[in-house]
Amino acid sequence: MPLKKFYDIKDSCMFSFKLPDYASWEQKFKDYPKCSKTIIFPKFKAEVLCEYLELNDNLLEISEGFRKMVYEHSFKSSAILERVWKNEDEQVFALAYEIKGNTACNYAFTITDSSKHFFSGQLLFQAKPNYDSLKPCIRFIIEDMEEMISSFQWVN
Numbered sequence: 001m002p003l004k005k006f007y008d009i010k011d012s013c014m015f016s017f018k019l020p021d022y023a024s025w026e027q028k029f030k031d032y033p034k035c036s037k038t039i040i041f042p043k044f045k046a047e048v049l050c051e052y053l054e055l056n057d058n059l060l061e062i063s064e065g066f067r068k069m070v071y072e073h074s075f076k077s078s079a080i081l082e083r084v085w086k087n088e089d090e091q092v093f094a095l096a097y098e099i100k101g102n103t104a105c106n107y108a109f110t111i112t113d114s115s116k117h118f119f120s121g122q123l124l125f126q127a128k129p130n131y132d133s134l135k136p137c138i139r140f141i142i143e144d145m146e147e148m149i150s151s152f153q154w155v156n
Contacts, residue, residue, distance in 0.1 A: 001140050002043065006147060010155070013052060014117055018151040020144050039148075044137045045126040048107075048145065053118045062118050063095075063110060070097045070108050076129075077101035085149055091115075094149045098142060102129040106138045107145060113154055121145070 006018040009025050013035035019025060028038040028047075035052035053062060074080060078101040085094035096109040107123040123141060125134055 001136075004144070004147075006151075014155055015052070015111075015119060016151075016153050016155055017148045019148060023144065039121070041141060041144075044141060046123060046137065046141055047126070048121045048123050048141075050119065050121040053120075055112070055116050055118055059112060059114060059118065063112070066108070066110055066120055070099065070105075073099050073101075073103040073105060076103045078131075090153050092152050092154065094152070096145070096149065100131065102131050104129055106131070106134070107142050109145065109149060111149060111152055117154055119152075 002020070002022045005021045007021055008016060009019055010016045019039060022041065022043055024040045026038055026040055027034065028040070033052065037050055039048040039050060041047065055062070071080065077099050081098040081100070083096045083098070085092065085096075087093075091113040092111060093114055094109060094111040097107065099106050099108065105122045105124055109121050111119040123138070123145070125137070127134065131138075
């Protein structure tokens with residue numbers, strides 16, 4: 001596995017965070033909004049599809065919709081583990097889901113400030129879901145996503 005060395009992602013979007021130098025932050029889909037991009041891990045044939053939304057008194061609706069999408073994987077998963085992050089000073093509140101089993105998505109997360117911003121991501125591999133084979137890569141990338149979440153800041 002590659003050595004972990006992180007760099008800052010700062011562009012014209014409303015947030016910043018750290019990524020490992022073996023991953024890139026790209027506008028993969030031309031029709032996506034400019035702050036909804038993809039984190040690409042070419043060595044692992046993995047991607048984290050990220051979406052940014054401005055909230056309009058609809059945090060509960062959006063977060064519940066995301067949660068429902070995550071739990072749609074439960075019929076193929078052996079477990080879904082949740083982890084919460086709270087950084088009151090930076091107004092960063094995150095919830096991550098580790099989805100164990102032969103599912104299309106093995107990790108998903110949401111980050112919000114609870115009033116204006118909502119950011120989410122889903123880890124996908126360009127391979128048939130085989131949890132036992134992918135487990136070392138999943139674990140390795142989850143560490144990167146946890147660093148990303150821990151370093152996440154809203155930029156005004």
